[in-house]
Amino acid sequence: VQWYQRRNHRSIKDIQGPPSTWLLGNELDIWWQEQLGETDFKWMAQYGNAWRVGGCFGEDVLVLADPKALQHIFRGYNYPKRADFRQTIRFLTGTGLLYADGADHHRQKRVIDPGFGPGQLRQFYPIFRSKAAKLSTKLREALTKSEDKIINIAPWLAHTTLDIIGETALNYPFNTLDNHQDELTSVYENLFIDAVTFPPAGALIFKGLWCYLPEWILPWMAYLPAKQLRVFRRYMGVARRVASQLLDDVCREMVSGQNNRRDVMSLMVRANSTQGPKQGMTNDELVSQMTTLMLAGHETTASSMNWLLWELSKDLEYQALCREEIANIRSQAIARGDDDLSMTDLENMPYVTAIVKETFRFHPIAYHLVRKAGHDDVIPLLTPIRTKSGQFVTEIPVSKGQSVIASVCAYNRCAEVWGDDAHVFNPRRYLNREKKEGVPTVGVYGDVLTFAAGARACIGWKFSVIELHSLVVELLENFELSFPEGKTILRVPAIAMTCMVEGEREKGVQMPIRLKPLVNC
Numbered sequence: 019v020q021w022y023q024r025r026n027h028r029s030i031k032d033i034q035g036p037p038s039t040w041l042l043g044n045e046l047d048i049w050w051q052e053q054l055g056e057t058d059f060k061w062m063a064q065y066g067n068a069w070r071v072g073g074c075f076g077e078d079v080l081v082l083a084d085p086k087a088l089q090h091i092f093r094g095y096n097y098p099k100r101a102d103f104r105q106t107i108r109f110l111t112g113t114g115l116l117y118a119d120g121a122d123h124h125r126q127k128r129v130i131d132p133g134f135g136p137g138q139l140r141q142f143y144p145i146f147r148s149k150a151a152k153l154s155t156k157l158r159e160a161l162t163k164s165e166d167k168i169i170n171i172a173p174w175l176a177h178t179t180l181d182i183i184g185e186t187a188l189n190y191p192f193n194t195l196d197n198h199q200d201e202l203t204s205v206y207e208n209l210f211i212d213a214v215t216f217p218p219a220g221a222l223i224f225k226g227l228w229c230y231l232p233e234w235i236l237p238w239m240a241y242l243p244a245k246q247l248r249v250f251r252r253y254m255g256v257a258r259r260v261a262s263q264l265l266d267d268v269c270r271e272m273v274s275g276q277n278n279r280r281d282v283m284s285l286m287v288r289a290n291s292t293q294g295p296k297q298g299m300t301n302d303e304l305v306s307q308m309t310t311l312m313l314a315g316h317e318t319t320a321s322s323m324n325w326l327l328w329e330l331s332k333d334l335e336y337q338a339l340c341r342e343e344i345a346n347i348r349s350q351a352i353a354r355g356d357d358d359l360s361m362t363d364l365e366n367m368p369y370v371t372a373i374v375k376e377t378f379r380f381h382p383i384a385y386h387l388v389r390k391a392g393h394d395d396v397i398p399l400l401t402p403i404r405t406k407s408g409q410f411v412t413e414i415p416v417s418k419g420q421s422v423i424a425s426v427c428a429y430n431r432c433a434e435v436w437g438d439d440a441h442v443f444n445p446r447r448y449l450n451r452e453k454k455e456g457v458p459t460v461g462v463y464g465d466v467l468t469f470a471a472g473a474r475a476c477i478g479w480k481f482s483v484i485e486l487h488s489l490v491v492e493l494l495e496n497f498e499l500s501f502p503e504g505k506t507i508l509r510v511p512a513i514a515m516t517c518m519v520e521g522e523r524e525k526g527v528q529m530p531i532r533l534k535p536l537v538n539c
């Protein structure tokens with residue numbers, strides 16, 4: 019069998035890449051980066067938009083930042099998630115949409131989709147705004163107790179986004195902005211930091227083994243006593259208990275005809291009840307959708323918001339431009355007789371929109387998406403790469419099972435798409451951006467890969483965009499932001515890109531911002 023496999027194996031050994039060891043490959047280079055993305059940026063500069071890195075046990079992994087290649091692999095279901103990556107998703111979210119693949123994914127998505135339609139988002143919008151206003155109030159209160167007026171904004175944003183996802187998706191009042199703490203909110207705190215940052219070599223090797231085990235064994239890994247798995251187990255135990263309880267409540271209300279709510283969960287359960295037994299979701303899948311939404315829908319947006327505020331805090335001039343834009347639109351809303359800005363108002367703010375897009379480009383929370391080839395294939399490239407043997411190639415043949423990493427962080431800085439200033443944070447690039455002729459782009463928003471692409475693109479991207487707009491507009495109307503001197507922010511690789519302060523890693527996720535309340539509010 020080995021001989022047959024080797025004979026038919028399309029090796030990627032001739033693709034250039036950094037030196038690596040047999041046991042650990044380049045895993046330590048990736049997981050122990052000082053500033054997340056720097057290794058990919060360095061390798062992209064050295065080898066072009068596709069390169070090879072080592073996985074554990076001598077595995078060759080193809081890394082892609084080339085737009086044409088990425089467009090290719092995100093089309094359809096031809097590049098499913100790699101077993102170890104998928105299993106980690108299962109430990110954190112269950113067998114919901116993030117985990118499901120192929121026909122199962124298609125079936126689940128049909129049932130969930132109505133919860134994220136444009137009409138639905140308009141319904142959620144007042145919740146975004148009211149939580150944003152509450153955040154402002156809470157920050158003002160916190161400032162009265164702070165001498166230096168520097169607030170670690172990270173936990174406040176996590177509370178806000180958790181409260182939002184609770185009310186919009188689950189009809190569950192987390193109320194964390196009001197200091198309400200329960201078992202579920204406490205397991206969220208520093209979940210990724212506790213479980214996955216700076217993994218020791220042993221943990222990486224253990225994880226590397228998963229790719230060589232039959233997939234049916236992997237769920238049993240959850241019961242091993244490893245630190246990461248213990249953290250995940252505790253979290254999932256609590257999340258599933260809460261989700262099951264909520265699901266029971268909704269089902270009971272529906273049976274008695276009392277549920278006419280429009281949160282995502284209610285819509286999903288209602289849509290599910292109209293499906294036949296083969297098209298519908300099982301009870302376990304329904305619970306998993308809820309644990310998926312809880313996690314995917316709050317940490318991601320809170321992290322992006324941290325980076326957005328950090329960038330704004332360093333650029334007073336851009337802040338002023340946004341504030342002026344918001345004030346103009348606010349006057350128009352008042353002239354119309356409206357109490358608050360509408361969703362359309364928010365969408366008509368070019369400066370605010372530009373910084374939201376540039377934040378997604380520059381600080382992609384899911385920096386790597388790990389896939390494998392579902393069949394033998396040839397991946398096309400936009401820009402030729404030079405192989406080790408000195409040839410320039412525009413195609414990479416791969417065998418079924420070949421590990422592929424879509425480097426979201428590298429694609430989002432790819433010079434062919436973004437130009438020579440790709441490594442500069444510059445929201446103005448979006449003000450009158452013209453796409454380069456003949457250069458394909460990937461993704462669902464702002465031409466960035468941050469929300470993935472194709473059939474597996476993020477279902478909550480629009481939700482997240484409106485949420486970010488709502489929060490940033492509120493904060494800019496109420497505060498001037500500046501970044502405290504002497505602090506360095508680190509982009510730390512966890513499952514999602516996380517912010518920490520250099521020299522203060524033991525304090526977990528931090529984004530210190532100096533806030534000055536604006537007097538006219």
Ligand code: HEM
Nearest residue numbers: 115116314315318319322383384468469470476477478482
């Ligand atoms: C800044 C915020 C967000 C970012 C950067 C983000 C990013 C992503 C990415 C990269 C994926 C694809 C993962 C993969 O294929 O391995 C994804 C999928 C998903 N996201 Fe998001 N997301 C965000 C916000 C949200 C929100 C607010 C929700 C829900 C309310 C959500 C729910 C989901 C779900 C359910 C999936 C699975 C979709 C599928 O496979 O069909 N996300 N997200």
